[in-house]
Amino acid sequence: MPTFLSERYVRLQDLVWIALFAILIFHSQTHSAPEITFLVALAIAQVIESRVPFLNSMRGSIFWVVIKTALGYGLIGYTGGVTSSYWVVLMLPVVSSAVSLGVTGTLIVSIFVAGSYLSFLLFIDWSQKMLDAEAVNQLVLRGVSLAMVGTLASSLAEDLRIQTQNSRRSADQLSAANYQLEKAEDAVRRSDRLAALGQLSAGLAHELRNPLGTIRASSEMLTTAVSKENEVAREVAGFISSEVDRCNSLITRFLHFARPLELQADKADLAQTIDQAITNVEREAPEISIYKNYAPEIPPFRFDAELMERVVYNLISNAAQASPKGGTVTVKTRAADGTAEISVIDRGAGIEPANLNTIFNPFFTTKPAGVGLGLAIVAKIVDEHHGKISVESEPGRGSVFRVQIPMA
Secondary structure, three states: OOHHHOOOOOOHHHHHHHHHHHHHHHOOOOOOHHHHHHHHHHHHHHHHHHHOHHHOOHHHHHHHHHHHHHHHHHHHHHOOHHHOHHHHHHHHHHHHHHHHOHHHHHHHHHHHHHHHHHHHHHHOOOOOOOOOHHHHHHHHHHHHHHHHHHHHHHHHHHHHHHHHHHHHHHHHHHHHHHHHHHHHHHHHHHHHHHHHHHHHHHHHHHHHHHHHHHHHHHHHHHHHHOOOOOHHHHHHHHHHHHHHHHHHHHHHHHHHHHOOOOOOOEEEOHHHHHHHHHHHHHHHOOOOEEEEEOOOOOOOEEEOHHHHHHHHHHHHHHHHHHOOOOOEEEEEEEEEOOEEEEEEEEOOOOOOHHHOOOOOOOOOOOOOOOOOOHHHHHHHHHHHOOOEEEEEEEOOOEEEEEEEEEOO
8 A cells, every 4th residue: 555545644534534525515505715614624623633642532532522513513603503404513523422432421422512503593583483393303303313323323332442352351361371372382392301301311320320330440449559659640540530429420410300309298397498508508608698588477388398498509509609709699488379489589690681591491501610400400399399480680680580389
Protein backbone atom coordinates (compact mmCIF):
# COMPACT_ATOMS: atom_id res chain seq x y z
CA MET A 1 0.00 0.00 0.00
CA PRO A 2 1.38 3.50 -0.80
CA THR A 3 2.73 5.53 2.06
CA PHE A 4 0.08 8.24 1.84
CA LEU A 5 -2.63 5.62 2.38
CA SER A 6 -0.92 3.93 5.33
CA GLU A 7 -2.47 3.75 8.80
CA ARG A 8 0.05 6.32 9.97
CA TYR A 9 -1.14 9.08 7.65
CA VAL A 10 -4.47 8.60 5.83
CA ARG A 11 -6.81 5.77 6.74
CA LEU A 12 -9.53 4.38 4.53
CA GLN A 13 -12.25 5.55 6.91
CA ASP A 14 -10.81 9.07 6.73
CA LEU A 15 -11.30 9.07 2.98
CA VAL A 16 -14.85 7.76 3.44
CA TRP A 17 -15.69 10.56 5.91
CA ILE A 18 -14.22 13.17 3.59
CA ALA A 19 -16.26 11.82 0.67
CA LEU A 20 -19.50 11.76 2.69
CA PHE A 21 -19.09 15.32 3.93
CA ALA A 22 -18.14 16.42 0.38
CA ILE A 23 -21.48 15.04 -0.81
CA LEU A 24 -23.30 16.94 1.96
CA ILE A 25 -21.49 20.15 1.03
CA PHE A 26 -22.27 19.67 -2.66
CA HIS A 27 -25.97 19.15 -1.86
CA SER A 28 -26.14 21.70 0.94
CA GLN A 29 -29.43 23.47 1.52
CA THR A 30 -28.33 27.10 1.15
CA HIS A 31 -24.79 26.80 -0.27
CA SER A 32 -23.94 29.64 2.07
CA ALA A 33 -20.55 30.15 3.70
CA PRO A 34 -21.77 29.51 7.30
CA GLU A 35 -23.47 26.23 6.33
CA ILE A 36 -20.37 24.99 4.48
CA THR A 37 -18.14 26.14 7.36
CA PHE A 38 -20.14 24.07 9.86
CA LEU A 39 -19.95 21.00 7.58
CA VAL A 40 -16.17 21.40 7.06
CA ALA A 41 -15.63 21.83 10.81
CA LEU A 42 -17.65 18.67 11.52
CA ALA A 43 -15.64 16.76 8.89
CA ILE A 44 -12.34 17.90 10.45
CA ALA A 45 -13.50 16.98 13.96
CA GLN A 46 -14.63 13.52 12.79
CA VAL A 47 -11.33 12.82 10.97
CA ILE A 48 -8.90 14.02 13.65
CA GLU A 49 -10.89 12.72 16.64
CA SER A 50 -8.66 9.65 17.10
CA ARG A 51 -5.49 11.43 15.95
CA VAL A 52 -4.99 13.67 19.00
CA PRO A 53 -3.22 11.49 21.62
CA PHE A 54 -3.90 13.66 24.68
CA LEU A 55 -7.64 13.58 23.90
CA ASN A 56 -7.83 9.76 23.73
CA SER A 57 -9.30 9.49 27.22
CA MET A 58 -12.62 9.81 29.06
CA ARG A 59 -12.26 13.58 29.19
CA GLY A 60 -11.24 13.61 25.55
CA SER A 61 -14.38 11.68 24.58
CA ILE A 62 -16.54 14.17 26.44
CA PHE A 63 -14.67 17.00 24.69
CA TRP A 64 -15.41 15.55 21.24
CA VAL A 65 -19.06 14.95 22.16
CA VAL A 66 -19.43 18.60 23.20
CA ILE A 67 -17.60 19.87 20.08
CA LYS A 68 -19.67 17.80 17.66
CA THR A 69 -22.92 18.64 19.44
CA ALA A 70 -22.08 22.36 19.34
CA LEU A 71 -21.19 22.23 15.63
CA GLY A 72 -24.29 20.19 14.80
CA TYR A 73 -26.44 22.52 16.90
CA GLY A 74 -25.07 25.54 15.04
CA LEU A 75 -25.61 23.89 11.64
CA ILE A 76 -29.20 22.91 12.48
CA GLY A 77 -29.95 26.34 13.94
CA TYR A 78 -28.66 28.10 10.82
CA THR A 79 -30.59 25.86 8.39
CA GLY A 80 -34.07 26.01 9.88
CA GLY A 81 -33.90 24.78 13.45
CA VAL A 82 -36.33 22.01 14.32
CA THR A 83 -37.32 21.64 10.65
CA SER A 84 -33.74 21.26 9.37
CA SER A 85 -32.85 18.05 7.59
CA TYR A 86 -29.39 18.18 9.20
CA TRP A 87 -30.74 16.68 12.46
CA VAL A 88 -28.97 13.41 11.46
CA VAL A 89 -25.52 14.95 12.21
CA LEU A 90 -26.44 14.78 15.89
CA MET A 91 -25.91 11.04 15.59
CA LEU A 92 -22.14 11.70 15.36
CA PRO A 93 -21.67 12.70 19.04
CA VAL A 94 -24.05 9.91 20.11
CA VAL A 95 -22.00 7.26 18.27
CA SER A 96 -18.75 8.75 19.57
CA SER A 97 -20.01 8.45 23.14
CA ALA A 98 -21.04 4.84 22.52
CA VAL A 99 -17.48 3.90 21.60
CA SER A 100 -15.88 5.09 24.83
CA LEU A 101 -18.45 6.12 27.46
CA GLY A 102 -20.40 2.88 27.85
CA VAL A 103 -24.15 2.27 27.96
CA THR A 104 -24.90 4.73 30.79
CA GLY A 105 -22.73 7.47 29.28
CA THR A 106 -24.31 6.95 25.89
CA LEU A 107 -27.82 7.22 27.39
CA ILE A 108 -26.89 10.49 29.07
CA VAL A 109 -25.39 11.86 25.84
CA SER A 110 -28.46 10.74 23.85
CA ILE A 111 -30.76 12.60 26.24
CA PHE A 112 -28.48 15.65 26.12
CA VAL A 113 -28.33 15.65 22.30
CA ALA A 114 -32.08 15.04 21.92
CA GLY A 115 -32.75 17.83 24.41
CA SER A 116 -30.49 20.22 22.52
CA TYR A 117 -32.36 19.39 19.30
CA LEU A 118 -35.79 19.87 20.89
CA SER A 119 -34.62 23.16 22.40
CA PHE A 120 -35.22 24.71 18.98
CA LEU A 121 -38.92 24.52 19.84
CA LEU A 122 -38.28 27.42 22.23
CA PHE A 123 -37.43 29.69 19.31
CA ILE A 124 -40.74 29.15 17.48
CA ASP A 125 -43.34 31.88 17.57
CA TRP A 126 -46.27 29.72 18.63
CA SER A 127 -48.70 32.57 18.03
CA GLN A 128 -48.09 32.24 14.29
CA LYS A 129 -47.23 28.56 13.90
CA MET A 130 -48.68 25.32 15.21
CA LEU A 131 -47.26 21.82 14.92
CA ASP A 132 -49.64 19.33 13.43
CA ALA A 133 -49.74 15.65 14.43
CA GLU A 134 -47.40 14.69 11.62
CA ALA A 135 -44.77 17.22 12.76
CA VAL A 136 -45.04 15.98 16.37
CA ASN A 137 -44.60 12.41 15.17
CA GLN A 138 -41.51 13.44 13.22
CA LEU A 139 -39.98 15.08 16.29
CA VAL A 140 -40.69 12.04 18.46
CA LEU A 141 -39.28 9.74 15.76
CA ARG A 142 -36.08 11.79 15.50
CA GLY A 143 -35.53 11.85 19.27
CA VAL A 144 -36.18 8.11 19.56
CA SER A 145 -33.91 7.46 16.57
CA LEU A 146 -31.02 9.24 18.31
CA ALA A 147 -31.55 7.10 21.42
CA MET A 148 -31.86 3.89 19.37
CA VAL A 149 -28.68 4.60 17.41
CA GLY A 150 -26.79 5.35 20.64
CA THR A 151 -28.06 2.18 22.35
CA LEU A 152 -27.21 -0.01 19.37
CA ALA A 153 -23.76 1.55 18.95
CA SER A 154 -22.99 1.20 22.69
CA SER A 155 -24.06 -2.46 22.62
CA LEU A 156 -21.80 -3.15 19.65
CA ALA A 157 -18.94 -1.23 21.27
CA GLU A 158 -19.42 -3.14 24.55
CA ASP A 159 -19.32 -6.45 22.68
CA LEU A 160 -16.17 -5.31 20.90
CA ARG A 161 -14.57 -4.30 24.22
CA ILE A 162 -15.40 -7.70 25.71
CA GLN A 163 -13.96 -9.48 22.68
CA THR A 164 -10.84 -7.32 22.87
CA GLN A 165 -10.40 -8.09 26.56
CA ASN A 166 -10.89 -11.79 25.89
CA SER A 167 -8.36 -11.63 23.06
CA ARG A 168 -5.84 -9.85 25.28
CA ARG A 169 -6.45 -12.35 28.07
CA SER A 170 -5.98 -15.22 25.64
CA ALA A 171 -2.81 -13.60 24.30
CA ASP A 172 -1.46 -13.19 27.83
CA GLN A 173 -2.32 -16.80 28.65
CA LEU A 174 -0.67 -17.96 25.43
CA SER A 175 2.42 -15.91 26.21
CA ALA A 176 2.59 -17.37 29.72
CA ALA A 177 2.09 -20.87 28.33
CA ASN A 178 4.87 -20.32 25.78
CA TYR A 179 7.15 -19.10 28.55
CA GLN A 180 6.37 -22.15 30.70
CA LEU A 181 6.86 -24.39 27.67
CA GLU A 182 10.27 -22.85 26.99
CA LYS A 183 11.24 -23.38 30.63
CA ALA A 184 10.01 -26.97 30.48
CA GLU A 185 11.98 -27.56 27.26
CA ASP A 186 15.10 -26.11 28.91
CA ALA A 187 14.55 -28.37 31.90
CA VAL A 188 14.12 -31.42 29.66
CA ARG A 189 17.25 -30.58 27.69
CA ARG A 190 19.19 -30.12 30.92
CA SER A 191 17.82 -33.40 32.27
CA ASP A 192 18.85 -35.17 29.06
CA ARG A 193 22.34 -33.71 29.31
CA LEU A 194 22.57 -34.68 32.96
CA ALA A 195 21.39 -38.22 32.25
CA ALA A 196 23.89 -38.66 29.43
CA LEU A 197 26.65 -37.19 31.55
CA GLY A 198 25.70 -39.44 34.45
CA GLN A 199 26.06 -42.55 32.32
CA LEU A 200 29.33 -41.31 30.86
CA SER A 201 30.72 -40.36 34.28
CA ALA A 202 29.80 -43.65 35.90
CA GLY A 203 31.40 -45.68 33.11
CA LEU A 204 34.46 -43.45 32.91
CA ALA A 205 34.97 -43.52 36.68
CA HIS A 206 34.79 -47.31 36.73
CA GLU A 207 37.34 -47.58 33.94
CA LEU A 208 39.75 -45.04 35.47
CA ARG A 209 39.73 -46.13 39.09
CA ASN A 210 41.74 -49.34 38.52
CA PRO A 211 44.59 -47.84 36.43
CA LEU A 212 44.81 -44.88 38.82
CA GLY A 213 45.18 -47.31 41.71
CA THR A 214 47.97 -49.08 39.86
CA ILE A 215 49.71 -45.77 39.09
CA ARG A 216 49.54 -44.70 42.72
CA ALA A 217 50.87 -48.02 43.96
CA SER A 218 53.68 -47.80 41.45
CA SER A 219 54.57 -44.27 42.58
CA GLU A 220 54.70 -45.44 46.20
CA MET A 221 56.95 -48.36 45.22
CA LEU A 222 59.13 -45.97 43.29
CA THR A 223 59.43 -43.67 46.30
CA THR A 224 60.48 -46.62 48.45
CA ALA A 225 62.86 -48.11 45.91
CA VAL A 226 64.87 -45.04 44.93
CA SER A 227 67.64 -43.85 47.16
CA LYS A 228 67.28 -40.80 49.30
CA GLU A 229 70.02 -39.13 47.30
CA ASN A 230 67.93 -39.26 44.12
CA GLU A 231 65.85 -36.18 44.87
CA VAL A 232 64.54 -35.82 41.31
CA ALA A 233 63.05 -39.33 41.24
CA ARG A 234 61.48 -38.88 44.66
CA GLU A 235 60.00 -35.51 43.63
CA VAL A 236 58.58 -36.98 40.42
CA ALA A 237 57.07 -39.85 42.40
CA GLY A 238 55.48 -37.30 44.73
CA PHE A 239 54.03 -35.43 41.75
CA ILE A 240 52.57 -38.65 40.38
CA SER A 241 50.99 -39.49 43.74
CA SER A 242 49.46 -36.02 44.20
CA GLU A 243 48.11 -35.91 40.65
CA VAL A 244 46.57 -39.35 41.11
CA ASP A 245 44.89 -38.08 44.28
CA ARG A 246 43.58 -35.08 42.36
CA CYS A 247 42.19 -37.32 39.62
CA ASN A 248 40.57 -39.54 42.23
CA SER A 249 38.97 -36.48 43.80
CA LEU A 250 37.64 -35.39 40.42
CA ILE A 251 36.26 -38.87 39.75
CA THR A 252 34.58 -38.85 43.14
CA ARG A 253 32.88 -35.57 42.24
CA PHE A 254 31.78 -37.10 38.93
CA LEU A 255 30.26 -40.01 40.81
CA HIS A 256 28.51 -37.71 43.25
CA PHE A 257 26.99 -35.95 40.30
CA ALA A 258 26.14 -39.06 38.29
CA ARG A 259 24.81 -41.24 41.08
CA PRO A 260 21.04 -40.92 41.66
CA LEU A 261 20.41 -38.99 44.87
CA GLU A 262 18.54 -40.66 47.67
CA LEU A 263 17.13 -37.93 49.87
CA GLN A 264 17.28 -38.57 53.60
CA ALA A 265 14.52 -36.12 54.37
CA ASP A 266 13.82 -35.42 57.99
CA LYS A 267 12.49 -32.47 59.94
CA ALA A 268 15.34 -29.99 60.38
CA ASP A 269 16.00 -26.34 61.10
CA LEU A 270 16.97 -24.48 57.93
CA ALA A 271 18.80 -21.75 59.86
CA GLN A 272 21.06 -24.28 61.60
CA THR A 273 21.83 -25.95 58.27
CA ILE A 274 22.80 -22.60 56.74
CA ASP A 275 24.90 -21.72 59.80
CA GLN A 276 26.91 -24.91 59.39
CA ALA A 277 27.60 -24.10 55.73
CA ILE A 278 28.61 -20.53 56.65
CA THR A 279 31.03 -21.84 59.30
CA ASN A 280 32.76 -24.02 56.70
CA VAL A 281 33.07 -21.13 54.25
CA GLU A 282 34.42 -18.77 56.92
CA ARG A 283 37.23 -21.22 57.62
CA GLU A 284 38.24 -21.18 53.96
CA ALA A 285 37.65 -17.46 53.26
CA PRO A 286 38.18 -15.50 56.48
CA GLU A 287 38.68 -12.28 54.50
CA ILE A 288 34.98 -12.24 53.47
CA SER A 289 32.27 -10.97 55.82
CA ILE A 290 29.04 -13.00 55.76
CA TYR A 291 25.85 -11.38 57.04
CA LYS A 292 22.77 -13.35 58.05
CA ASN A 293 19.16 -12.25 57.73
CA TYR A 294 16.91 -15.15 58.64
CA ALA A 295 13.10 -15.11 58.64
CA PRO A 296 11.87 -16.30 62.06
CA GLU A 297 8.54 -17.47 60.62
CA ILE A 298 10.12 -20.46 58.82
CA PRO A 299 9.42 -23.52 61.00
CA PRO A 300 11.44 -26.75 60.93
CA PHE A 301 10.35 -28.84 57.92
CA ARG A 302 11.40 -31.99 56.11
CA PHE A 303 14.46 -31.80 53.87
CA ASP A 304 17.85 -33.48 53.52
CA ALA A 305 19.97 -31.29 55.79
CA GLU A 306 23.29 -32.72 54.57
CA LEU A 307 22.54 -32.13 50.90
CA MET A 308 21.00 -28.72 51.57
CA GLU A 309 24.11 -27.73 53.50
CA ARG A 310 26.12 -28.65 50.40
CA VAL A 311 23.84 -26.42 48.29
CA VAL A 312 24.26 -23.42 50.58
CA TYR A 313 27.99 -24.05 50.97
CA ASN A 314 28.52 -24.08 47.20
CA LEU A 315 26.52 -20.90 46.67
CA ILE A 316 28.23 -18.99 49.50
CA SER A 317 31.65 -20.28 48.45
CA ASN A 318 31.06 -19.11 44.87
CA ALA A 319 29.84 -15.73 46.15
CA ALA A 320 32.96 -15.39 48.33
CA GLN A 321 35.23 -16.25 45.39
CA ALA A 322 33.46 -13.69 43.21
CA SER A 323 33.79 -10.95 45.86
CA PRO A 324 36.88 -8.76 46.32
CA LYS A 325 38.99 -9.13 49.44
CA GLY A 326 37.14 -7.53 52.33
CA GLY A 327 33.83 -7.88 50.51
CA THR A 328 30.53 -9.01 51.96
CA VAL A 329 28.08 -11.80 51.25
CA THR A 330 24.51 -11.73 52.57
CA VAL A 331 22.41 -14.82 53.22
CA LYS A 332 18.67 -14.19 53.60
CA THR A 333 15.69 -16.46 54.12
CA ARG A 334 11.99 -15.82 53.84
CA ALA A 335 8.74 -17.74 53.62
CA ALA A 336 6.99 -17.29 50.26
CA ASP A 337 3.88 -19.15 49.06
CA GLY A 338 4.53 -22.33 51.04
CA THR A 339 8.24 -22.39 50.22
CA ALA A 340 11.39 -21.53 52.13
CA GLU A 341 13.47 -19.17 50.02
CA ILE A 342 17.23 -18.86 50.49
CA SER A 343 18.97 -15.89 48.85
CA VAL A 344 22.74 -15.60 48.57
CA ILE A 345 23.73 -12.06 47.62
CA ASP A 346 27.17 -10.76 46.69
CA ARG A 347 28.54 -7.53 45.27
CA GLY A 348 31.23 -9.16 43.21
CA ALA A 349 32.11 -9.42 39.55
CA GLY A 350 28.69 -10.62 38.45
CA ILE A 351 27.81 -12.92 35.55
CA GLU A 352 27.70 -12.02 31.88
CA PRO A 353 24.13 -12.08 30.47
CA ALA A 354 25.16 -14.62 27.83
CA ASN A 355 26.16 -17.08 30.58
CA LEU A 356 23.04 -16.85 32.73
CA ASN A 357 21.28 -19.69 30.90
CA THR A 358 24.28 -22.04 31.03
CA ILE A 359 25.79 -21.65 34.50
CA PHE A 360 23.84 -24.66 35.82
CA ASN A 361 25.03 -26.89 32.98
CA PRO A 362 27.71 -29.44 33.87
CA PHE A 363 31.30 -28.56 32.94
CA PHE A 364 30.47 -24.90 32.39
CA THR A 365 32.81 -22.69 34.38
CA THR A 366 34.53 -19.33 34.12
CA LYS A 367 37.14 -20.19 36.77
CA PRO A 368 40.63 -21.02 35.48
CA ALA A 369 40.90 -24.08 37.73
CA GLY A 370 37.20 -24.90 37.88
CA VAL A 371 35.56 -28.12 36.79
CA GLY A 372 32.04 -26.79 36.32
CA LEU A 373 30.19 -29.32 38.45
CA GLY A 374 29.45 -27.24 41.56
CA LEU A 375 26.32 -25.42 40.34
CA ALA A 376 25.21 -28.46 38.34
CA ILE A 377 25.21 -30.53 41.55
CA VAL A 378 23.43 -27.69 43.38
CA ALA A 379 20.70 -27.63 40.70
CA LYS A 380 20.37 -31.42 40.89
CA ILE A 381 19.92 -31.38 44.68
CA VAL A 382 17.35 -28.59 44.44
CA ASP A 383 15.47 -30.48 41.72
CA GLU A 384 15.40 -33.60 43.90
CA HIS A 385 13.73 -31.49 46.62
CA HIS A 386 11.13 -30.40 44.00
CA GLY A 387 12.44 -26.87 44.40
CA LYS A 388 13.60 -24.12 42.08
CA ILE A 389 16.86 -22.23 41.70
CA SER A 390 17.28 -18.94 39.85
CA VAL A 391 19.90 -16.25 39.45
CA GLU A 392 19.89 -12.52 38.84
CA SER A 393 23.17 -10.87 38.00
CA GLU A 394 24.68 -7.77 36.50
CA PRO A 395 28.34 -7.57 35.50
CA GLY A 396 30.26 -5.45 37.99
CA ARG A 397 27.29 -5.21 40.38
CA GLY A 398 27.08 -8.72 41.81
CA SER A 399 24.68 -11.66 41.79
CA VAL A 400 21.68 -13.01 43.67
CA PHE A 401 21.07 -16.77 43.75
CA ARG A 402 17.63 -17.82 45.03
CA VAL A 403 16.69 -21.32 46.11
CA GLN A 404 13.05 -22.16 46.83
CA ILE A 405 12.28 -25.39 48.69
CA PRO A 406 8.68 -26.50 49.35
CA MET A 407 7.98 -26.73 53.09
CA ALA A 408 5.09 -29.19 52.58
